[in-house]
Amino acid sequence: MGTVDDALAELPEPGRSCLQHIVAMARSVAPEATDGVSYGMPALKLDGKPLMGVAAAARHLSIFPFSPAVVEAVAGSLDGYSLSKGTIRFTAEQPLPDEVVEEIVRRRMAEIRP
Template sequence: MPRMNTSIKTVDAYIQMQPDTLQPVLENIRKTILEHAPEAIESISYGMPVYKLNKKPLVYFGAFKKHIGFFATPKTHEAFQSRLSSYKQGKGSVQFPINKPIPYALITDMVKFRLNSVK
């Protein structure tokens, strides 16, 4: 799966280019984000879906070979450190393994946290 495919222009196109088994997961992540941030603007940046509010990035997500990357901010990840502790992390990113249930409630809480940061 390409990490930074600059030919992708929409989230629909991004999701459709992923393996069939991942498409429902990505759609659910998308739905979760938009359900809690309906005013967020959806686009592609760095070759993956991004959601912006007031022209500031809210969250990104991306499909990788063995995980779904979810990118908020280092401050968000610090706030959720205990709930993220079982996942591989980077500065402002977390990897949700595709062979385990995706923590949609955690994604919801992180999106809500970010909403308070960008308003």
């Protein structure tokens, strides 16, 4: 297990499974991504740069694409979700659509590897 898996293993259900699914999808799109920590949260990294971070709060789950441009690019597909410049918030009861997670990872990869 790596840093991300270890951190997620500590979370209660159903948030743990939801974030594990998102990380697994990100790894399938970016199999060369490595585990790490960025801004104090478990994150996948690509070429040493943060690709996507995940976190759980008391009332929501979050992914951090580390890019306001990526959040803005997928915002139209996320009606009903809470967005800020660098964060997408959701719940296990209303998880992010798989295709949006894949698009987030692809867009962030394109920023890291133009």
